[in-house]
Amino acid sequence: MAAQEVTYTELLSHDTKEDLYVAIHEKVYNVTRFVDEHPGGEEVLLDVGGQDATEAFEDVGHSDEAREILSGYLVGDLKRGANDPKPSSASENRVSLPPGEDSAGGIFLITISPSFVYAIVVAGLAGGAYYYLQLQQQQTSA
Numbered sequence: 001m002a003a004q005e006v007t008y009t010e011l012l013s014h015d016t017k018e019d020l021y022v023a024i025h026e027k028v029y030n031v032t033r034f035v036d037e038h039p040g041g042e043e044v045l046l047d048v049g050g051q052d053a054t055e056a057f058e059d060v061g062h063s064d065e066a067r068e069i070l071s072g073y074l075v076g077d078l079k080r081g082a083n084d085p086k087p088s089s090a091s092e093n094r095v096s097l098p099p100g101e102d103s104a105g106g107i108f109l110i111t112i113s114p115s116f117v118y119a120i121v122v123a124g125l126a127g128g129a130y131y132y133l134q135l136q137q138q139q140t141s142a
């Protein structure tokens with residue numbers, strides 16, 4: 001089945017609560033039936049209705065579940081004409097990032113730093129204990 005194409009002009013015309021399209025990562029979604037269910041409220045969805053919502057969607061850091069919900073409302077690919085706005089640089093960058101790269105970086109820092117601190121504390125304790133034992137030995141042999 002060939003993917004349906006939605007022109008930018010057509011996207012713009014679906015900007016009301018009763019008929020709401022958004023574009024995310026160059027795909028167009030009909031989120032009319034989702035507006036009332038959106039955990040982030042209807043207002044934010046109406047704000048980006050009929051527009052490219054990639055940046056707004058990604059800035060919030062939506063879950064994989066949110067992305068799955070989204071895929072259920074797919075209409076087709078966004079078709080930009082020569083005079084239509086280009087994707088914002090932020091959305092382009094995000095498309096090229098492997099999914100989860102941001103959070104993976106965060107997890108890496110969290111797992112590295114406590115173990116690093118732990119290693120320093122253990123080394124310090126071991127060194128202190130060794131020094132203390134040496135002192136005691138010197139005292140008893142004297």
Ligand code: HEM
Nearest residue numbers: 022031039040044048053056057060062063065066069070
């Ligand atoms: C159009 C497609 C969208 C879908 C399918 C969607 C779906 C969801 C879902 C399922 C959640 C619950 C948390 C999570 O699973 O991440 C959520 C939360 C949220 N969404 Fe969206 N969202 C969409 C667009 C947007 C846009 C364009 C904004 C603009 C700012 C937005 C703002 C928020 C906010 C602020 C929350 C957090 C609500 C809270 O935790 O109180 N969403 N969204």
